Amino acid sequence: MSKLHLVFGGRVSDPQTLDFDDLKSIDIVGVFPDYSSAEKAWRAAAQRTVDDAEMKYVVVHLHRLLQPDMVAPADKAN
Helix, strand or coil: CCCCEEEEEEEECCCCCCCECCHHHCEEEEEECCHHHHHHHHHHHHHHCCCCCCEEEEEEEHHHHHCHHHCCHHHHHC
């Protein structure tokens, strides 16, 4: 199974939280087969909005949600 990662972002009420203001306007960057490619996409998306402190992009480890018991020790850093 691929270690799928989702990258998305949007406007947050507080940049220190993940409290997205409007879920209808979430920017789905994409789903990626590994952390490395997801991180590159996250960096590119975050860089596009670097001047807007209320925009936040995140990487979600979908593989951990799909198979939470299958997380290997080496994968815990990612």
